[in-house]
Amino acid sequence: MQAIWNDTVIAESDDTVVVEGNHYFPIDSIKKEYFEKTDMTSFCGWKGMANYYSVTVNGKTNKDCAWYYAEPNDAAMKIKDMVAFWNGVEVK
Template sequence: MQAIWNDVVIAESDDTVVVEGNHYFPIESIKKEYFEKTDFTSFCGWKGMANYYSVSVNGKTNKDCAWYYEEPNDAAKKIKGMVAFWNGVTIK
């Protein structure tokens, strides 16, 4: 699987986990040079508190387009250490 934004592969892995239709990529599979942690958070009742990254590629930034659960609830422990994408990031 690949996560692509602005025509650049920003994450790639054969070991994604699908939860609620979203592919979660292992943190080791993201290309860290494109990612910057943000202060944005959101809360999911069964997964817990999500933290976000913005992705910058070729002079363009996609704000808060990647999220992860640093300390997911027990029900979502299989996505600990994994990153998912939205807001224009293509998964294929």
């Protein structure tokens, strides 16, 4: 699987986990040079508190387009240390 934004592969892995239709990529499969942590958070009742990254590629930034659960609830432990995407990031 690949996550692509602005015609650039920003994550790539053969070991994604699909939860609620989203592919979660292992943290070591993201190309960290494109990612910057943000202050954005959201809460899911069964997964817990999500934190976000913005991605910058070739001078364009996609704000809060990637999320992860640093400390997921027990029910979502399989996505600990994994990152998912939305907001125009193509996953294929």
